[in-house]
Amino acid sequence: MVNRAFSLTIALAAALPVLAGCTAEFGGRCATADECDEDRICLQGYCLPPEAADDAGPDGGEPPSDGGEPPADGGEPPELGLARATCDPPTGPVPAYDDALRPCVDDATIALWRFDDDFEAAVPPDSDPLTRSGDVSGDRVRIDGAGVFGGAAVFDGRGDPNLDLDSAVRAEGPMTVELWLRIPSEGQAFRGVLGNLQQRGGETGGFEIFVNESDGAYRLGFGWRSDRFHETDARFPADTWTHLAATLDASNALVLYVDGQPQRFDPIPLGDTPRGLRFGRGIRTFLGDRPFPGAIDEVRISSVARDPATLARVAEGVTRPE
Numbered sequence: 001m002v003n004r005a006f007s008l009t010i011a012l013a014a015a016l017p018v019l020a021g022c023t024a025e026f027g028g029r030c031a032t033a034d035e036c037d038e039d040r041i042c043l044q045g046y047c048l049p050p051e052a053a054d055d056a057g058p059d060g061g062e063p064p065s066d067g068g069e070p071p072a073d074g075g076e077p078p079e080l081g082l083a084r085a086t087c088d089p090p091t092g093p094v095p096a097y098d099d100a101l102r103p104c105v106d107d108a109t110i111a112l113w114r115f116d117d118d119f120e121a122a123v124p125p126d127s128d129p130l131t132r133s134g135d136v137s138g139d140r141v142r143i144d145g146a147g148v149f150g151g152a153a154v155f156d157g158r159g160d161p162n163l164d165l166d167s168a169v170r171a172e173g174p175m176t177v178e179l180w181l182r183i184p185s186e187g188q189a190f191r192g193v194l195g196n197l198q199q200r201g202g203e204t205g206g207f208e209i210f211v212n213e214s215d216g217a218y219r220l221g222f223g224w225r226s227d228r229f230h231e232t233d234a235r236f237p238a239d240t241w242t243h244l245a246a247t248l249d250a251s252n253a254l255v256l257y258v259d260g261q262p263q264r265f266d267p268i269p270l271g272d273t274p275r276g277l278r279f280g281r282g283i284r285t286f287l288g289d290r291p292f293p294g295a296i297d298e299v300r301i302s303s304v305a306r307d308p309a310t311l312a313r314v315a316e317g318v319t320r321p322e
Contacts, residue, residue: 094310096302101314102149103178103300110169113299115143116151119163130167133276137162140291141280147297148180148241148320155280157191157293165276169196169301171206172270173248176302178257178311179209183294185238187213190221191292192282194299196275197223206275208282209246211292220256222246223282224270234258241297243315247305255308260315262308 093099096106105112111121111130119141121130141161144154155161181193188211195208208223218236223229236242236258245257254265279299281291 094313096306096310097314100149101317103298103314108302108304110301110303112301113153114150115147115153115297115299116149117143119143119153121165128167130165130169130277133164133166134162144295146321147295148318149298152180152182152295152297153279154295155292157188157291159291160289161280161291163279165278168275169277170303171196171275173252174250174303174305176245176247176300176304176306177207177209178243178245178302178306178314179299180241180297181211181244181294182241182296183211183218183238183292185216186293187216188218188293189213189290190282191290191294192278192280193292193296194277194279195223195282196277197226197282198275205270207270209244210282220244220246220258222254222256224268228268230254230256230265230268232256232258232263234261234263241320243311243318245306245311247311249305255305257308257311257315260312262311 094101096104096108098104103109103112105122105124107124109122109124111123113119113121119132119136123129137160139156140159141153141155141163143151145151153163177194179193183191190210190212193209193211195210196206197208198204198206204225206224208221208229210221210223210229211218212221212231214235216238218238219231219234220236221229221231236244243257243259247255247257248268248270252267252270254268255262256265257263279296281289
């Protein structure tokens with residue numbers, strides 16, 4: 001997959017002032033407040049609404065980071081301003097999320113599945129679309145309107161939903177996988193949610209996000225081989241929408257988040273063997289292919305390790321449906 005979301009281009013910069021829905025958030029570049037309109041302030045090199053200062057930190061310093069580094073020499077501001085302007089819908093108080101803290105497609109997004117009306121992935125402008133392989137099994141997965149934000153993908157857990165991609169998705173850091181998940185109360189051991197984990201003879205690679213039942217609750221897991229994985233100590237309840245995330249930095253150090261609470265692990269030997277993603281089933285060979293029964297919403301894969309404070313704020317700030 002060709003993803004041009006990793007670099008800033010002259011064309012992108014030229015397009016920012018006319019991006020639909022973004023002009024209310026983004027007022028252009030600035031060096032002093034005098035260069036902004038009366039209803040804007042100059043913050044981190046951009047003309048932004050006054051309320052943007054509320055998110056700039058306790059002393060008016062850096063706003064929450066999503067992987068961009070502040071300039072070391074007072075030169076160009078970080079990519080945060082461009083991420084704020086390129087989101088669709090426009091971002092709210094947290095970069096790469098809207099006012100309701102719903103993730104949106106920013107310049108670090110690889111793909112976003114909203115599951116509002118279909119199973120298609122949204123990708124940044126100028127990125128190749130992700131193609132699915134075959135037809136989705138309507139007997140195994142459906143779009144349901146009772147998601148955290150609009151629709152959700154609901155899996156019956158009885159077989160392969162055939163919600164697979166032909167397009168390869170990266171399998172190395174830096175990377176973030178984030179989603180909302182709800183799973184029924186019946187004990188469900190090692191259920192694959194999404195991933196592109198592969199093992200064919202001596203060839204291994206990819207990753208898998210799974211959940212595992214433990215004493216009536218669930219743990220979040222991340223696998224990089226059919227017999228190599230980490231699980232969180234933290235557990236989350238059944239029949240409740242929960243925010244889950246996994247981040248890898250450039251060294252493949254893993255952090256798993258359950259409702260914004262992190263647990264850190266040492267770097268893992270995650271090879272860059274990108275393959276098509278699968279939803280709703282895993283391939284743990286020592287347990288067999290175990291389909292996922294439950295619902296997922298707002299699945300986003302990013303090319304950065306999203307900021308811990310941001311993930312915590314998203315988990316804490318969203319109003320969850322019953």
